[in-house]
Amino acid sequence: MSERTLETLGRRFGPFYRWLVTATAIIGTLSTILASTIVNVALPDIMGAFGIGQDHAQLLSTGFLAAVTGTMLLNAWFTESFGHRATYLGAVALFLSGSALCGFAPNEAVLILGRILQGASAGMMQPLGTQIIFQVFPPEKRGSAMGLAAVGIVLAPALGPTLGGVLVDHYGWRSVFVLSVPSALLGSGLAMVFMPDRAESGPRRRFDAPGFLLLILALLALFTGLSTGQREGWGSEPVVGALAAATLAILGFLLWELWTPVPLLNPRIFAHRGFAGAFAVAIVYGACIFGTTYLLPLFVQTVQGYTATRAGLVLMPAGLIMLVVFPVAGRLADRLPPWQPVAFGLLLFALSSWLLRGVHTDTPFWSMALMVLVGRVGLGFTMPSMNAGALRALPPRFLGQGAGGINFARQFGGALGTNLLAITLERHTELHAQALTPSQDGSGAGTLEFLRQAQALLRQDGVPETETLAGAYELLSRAVAAQASMLGFRDSFLWVALACLAAVLPALATRRKQTA
Known part of the structure; x- marks a missing residue:
């Protein structure tokens, strides 16, 4: 049996060890998950660099999230077979390899491959924190610890666009892939000291x-x-x-x-009502946070003309407020039935998305930031109770499966939600363009006035008289496309609000106590 078990390390480092090993897990999670959304503000630059459209560019986000989902369930087997330390170090090595591929990618295919490797490492890393917390903290302290661990999982996607925007504007889009490297290396050093090895000395469970x-x-x-x-x-x-x-x-x-x-995910854990309800909520939770983090930078850059830095700053207040919300939410998770903070958080996010349904080209910066902030407060209240409630509903033998399963649900929701919202945005933009175009045939008073003013502006710019009408119609076409795009974004935010409201039902279903 290894001498680096949780018990021996706990005796060596004393009562504070539980926080040291939790912080180590958070640093690894923060490093890998930061890469999930940091690329979003760089999408317009990447699309221009490689000459690709939105349908291909979205693969940089959904490819990452799909890889996270695919490897999430491997965590239980890796930690049982090789220990937390080897799993952590292996995940960091895979992440650094993916980051290097992305940073030096000569084409979109290599870039997508690098993103998939980054996502695979994040999938292996995320459940580590949840597993460690349930092993080193007593039951009455786990909610508070979950609130701390949630910082790495949710704060990173929230702050990623802000940091990425600064890097894109000053150093180019390739620079976003090196931001997480120093923290990943720091986490590796801490893991060598504080992460435990495999506890069992017997044969490994079959993969x-x-x-x-x-x-x-x-x-x-x-x-x-x-x-x-x-x-x-x-x-x-x-x-x-x-x-x-x-x-x-x-x-x-x-x-x-x-x-x-020897299942990757034992379907029998869904017989526990609390876990099944939390699993359904986690899918919607992931879809909402990753989907809106994909939509928001894209909206303010393509519709409102923001720079990458300014686009990232829209999410900054929401990211900072989480530092306040998570400790409070963690304490609530220890004191309240899980369904109460979860339902409250989902309703707040639904309200935020409903408010975002009213955005337009002239929506002020701080109005956007405050609407986003309301939603992130809601997600901050939801996550600790969602995770703690899911695992409390399971017997000890299913904790490893449950930790991987609930993280799998959140990441699968993120990949699915980002993909579906990208489809919704493109589809609804086309539908609005088809509806708006026939009304701009030049016969309406508003259209005629627009054409007249556009021709006057073109004349002032020195455009020959014979070309002003064609130029005015070109401007009209662009205005219609911009209006259709804005309406497409509005519809997408509405679908997010409806999904959050629907997720309240499985949250309420967990109220009934269940026998072990």
Whole structure:
């Protein structure tokens, strides 16, 4: 048996050890998850550098999140087989390799591959904090510790666009991929000292390779179908085939996990009502935080003309308020039934998204920032109680599966939500453009006045008289496209609000106490 178990390290470093090992896990999580959203403000620059459209650019976000989802369930097997320290160091090595690929990528394919490696490392890293907290803290302190651990998971995506915007404007888009390297190296040094090795000395549990392959196939098929559906047509053979393959792979995965004695995710944990409800909430939670963090920088840059730095600053107040919210939310998680903070937080985020439904080209900076802040406060209240409530509902033998499962749900929701919101944005923008274009045929009073003023401006700029009418119609076309885009963003925020309201139902379903 290893001499670096949690018990021996606890005796060596004293009562403060629980905070040292938790802080080590948070630093690793912060480093890897920071990469999840930091690229969002760089998307316009990357699209220009490689000449790609939004349908390809979204793969930089959804590819990362899908990789996180795919490797999330590996954490339980890695920590049981090799220990927390080896899992941590392996995840950091994978993250640094992905960061190097992204920073020096000669084309979009290499860049997407680097993002997938970064996401795979984040998936292995995230459940570590939850597992450590439930092993080193007594039950009455776990909610407070969860509030602290949530800083790394939620604060990083919130602050990523701000830091990324400064880097993009001053050093170019490639610089965003080196921001997390110093903290990742720091975390590795701390892990060498404070993270425990494998506790058991017996044979390692067999790896569920068929289950993992079915899961990867399901994710690849699902996100391939979703990302190409708008471009190829939802009734096209490739898209229908991909979505059908995803459905079959998901069914195969569930049946296999029920049958195999060493499942990646044991479906029997869903028999515990509290965990099942928290799992459903976590999917919506991930969709909301990652989806809106994708939409907001894109909106203020493409519709309002913000720089990357200013786009990131819109999210800064919301990120900072989390430093205040999380400790409070953690204490509430220890004192209140989990469903109460969870439902309250979801309702706050629904309100924030409903307010964002009214944004337009002239919405002031601080109005945007305050609307975002309200939603992030809501998510801050939701997460500690969601995590603590999910694991409290499970017997000890399922804690490893539960920690991986609840993180899997959040990341799967993030990947799915980002993808669906990108589709919603593109689809609704097209629909609004189709509705607006016929009304701009030059016969309406408003259109005629616009054309007249546009021609006058073009004449002032020295455009020949014979070209002013064509130029005015070009400006009109751009104005219609901008209006359609703005309306598409509004519709997307409305769908986020409706999803949050729907998630209150599974949160309420966890009220009933359940036997072990």
